[in-house]
Amino acid sequence: MVASSEDSGPPPVVDAAVLAPGSAAAGTRARVVIVGAGFGGLACARKLNRTAADVLLLDPRGYHLFTPLLYQVATALLNPSDIAYPLRTVFRKSPNVRVWQTGVTGVDLGRQVVTVCPDQEIPYDYLVLATGSTENYYGNERLAEASIGLKSLEHATRLRNHVLACLERADHEEDPDERRALLTFVVAGGGPTGVEYAGALGELLKLVARKDFPTVKLEDARILLVEGMNRLLGTFSDRLGRYAERVLTKRGIEVRTKTLVRAADDRQVTLSDGTEVRTRTIVWTGGVRPEVPGVEPEPERSRSRRIRVDHFLRVPGAHRAYALGDAAGAEQGGEELPMLSAPAMQAGRYVARAILSDLMGERPSRPFSYFDKGTMATIGRNAGIAHLRGGLELTGFLGWLAWLFVHIWYLVGFRNRVMAMASWAWNYLRFDRPIRIILETAHDPLVSAPDVSSPDS
């Protein structure tokens, strides 16, 4: 092993023992490096658990995040730890899966090495790129600065703190224009994340904040949901999209379809129809782009910038390299698979099986085929939508129950499932959202509590 204090020369290479020190046969077993522990990477690593492969799972965060419930953290219902599960704990009892919390700075498909920080190279026999996606601001830097995304736990807690700070400020703001700006919340993007967040924010303001901020005129609060297409939830049927719009409108959320956010700063938003809206809160759920580390030689990308893969999810031209999930654009029926957790999980398991087949000297069996069991979204209390395989569509309470069941079921880890369920039941019965503390003070001038000056030294 090479000391990390060496700064000159080529990056040190981590030897096989690092990959599977618990394995007696280290060095003779195939080394599988999985980059990213989202739905795809985690499913792949789990499928390879207790097999003949030595697996190294690399992730810069060190935890698996149940992203479909981020909006519940952002609206103060769930704790961050309810939807984040430490990878080391997931694989605590695994003899052949090792976790390393680190970012990947580069991949060399020719030399078959992955570079991690600090500058170390990790050789692989098989590579699985499952690096996911991040917010896409389409190059609009000011929009990126002025808005808060909803793709990470940091964003979700920041958004929670920010919204609570807006209410706190509004309670003492004398300038009516500024007060209105503090109570105006613009959600850009009418996909599932935007719809779910807008619905939950409406509940937070109408059902909970009213009790804690009785002197804030919450009837002045506005939530604008802005969507460029002609209806919400473009990936669902027209009927379900219209239903969502109806429910949200009835609950007081202003839905603006066929409208884009043109410009934004920390004081206002300009919409494509020319409307200017004074606001202190812009939530961006308007687009994602694949997040791919620097790969040599650069792989071909699809129009959506996802890595192109063949029908076996292999990166063309590379040896034993797979890519899947949001990062890779597998095609099916002439169309790219959607950026959803379900195809990523299925692809992760498929790649694990493909690697095991290859290890046994078998030829890859069938091309990857995504089995769509259905998709669902929730619009708030007692209102959900679900599109199930076979064309069955659910709305209202039934749709909400279906959503609740599936999401709690998939929450990783028994403890989280129990705690999330308890928290929900509690909230449901009491119309409450218990996590209403403003904690972190970074990033947000609204949140930062003014220092209590102290003359003591």
Added chain:
Amino acid sequence: MVASSEDSGPPPVVDAAVLAPGSAAAGTRARVVIVGAGFGGLACARKLNRTAADVLLLDPRGYHLFTPLLYQVATALLNPSDIAYPLRTVFRKSPNVRVWQTGVTGVDLGRQVVTVCPDQEIPYDYLVLATGSTENYYGNERLAEASIGLKSLEHATRLRNHVLACLERADHEEDPDERRALLTFVVAGGGPTGVEYAGALGELLKLVARKDFPTVKLEDARILLVEGMNRLLGTFSDRLGRYAERVLTKRGIEVRTKTLVRAADDRQVTLSDGTEVRTRTIVWTGGVRPEVPGVEPEPERSRSRRIRVDHFLRVPGAHRAYALGDAAGAEQGGEELPMLSAPAMQAGRYVARAILSDLMGERPSRPFSYFDKGTMATIGRNAGIAHLRGGLELTGFLGWLAWLFVHIWYLVGFRNRVMAMASWAWNYLRFDRPIRIILETAHDPLVSAPDVSSPDS
């Protein structure tokens, strides 16, 4: 009311309606301003709930913090929201207590106004200063920079993240000296906080981290508890202090009494006996000092820098101004009351009663007298100490049970009590600490996840 956009001239004065807009008789009722919502301020506000006074409770954080359990957040057992309770929720149903999340920048005892940020003046009829205490580094700036305190929720989560990041780093550190430094934890201060944190950290490393970091040689991990006096827990009896030292030592913690931290930076600590210890983690529980905003005219201070008060907890020379808790040094039997939650709570209730008496035109009844029911501390699993009124001392499992019962009982709010209890039971049965995620990335170069470079724009 005055718009906050006015920057020149004297600070605007908030009129009475802001203090109690729900009150029909606003302006005619006595206005009590309580500064700080720790144990003392909160107890005072609760006692004044549903009385003839209009109460405004000012706190820069907006939540009451159950500080005795901060070390459990710092060692990944409890969520921040388990020990923080939003003040607005506490007084949700109160007709006469209003909460404002704001810092106080100054107090004018002559004009009877409190200045809050942004620059606004709040007049009071009665003032209660309950601003608590903060870490005391005795002027050692480098020590303050190099160490993490344990007095706030931000500190506790930062410490949790930092310790987890040390373990993560140690897993891949090739330099044996640096690895040892990453696994060396210095706790400065052998009072209850230091003892409880050191004990819980020992459990985190020995019982939990071992499972998640099987390849980190945790037998190399060191926890040093450094105390300047000749024994731990100076406020307890000699017997209990010795017992704590014995238990900690048996559990692998190195206790160094009669030793001070002389110097510290982010790489090492120099002790008063000349020993240099390489470490990346210094936890400072070595002293607190009262945190008092700028008060005009400046009140007299005791030797420990607490505000001097008379036997009725009044600030001498000021009209209707009280001070209590860690911020004020009430004397009893010739000695200052200890900086503990119990005397602060009793003082808060006493002051509330004194204000109510004064409102009724009655003379102050008796001087404040602290009734010491006992004190307790926990050293870890199944080991606690308690000194009860009457001289009864408990150690071991009984002491631990007593501690557990009292602390869960006092946790504010039903939900927190239930959740904390469930979390504890879970941890106790499974030897687990469930909140092991590294979330915030501010402040700590060890924690900051390296960016995953992305060539996409």
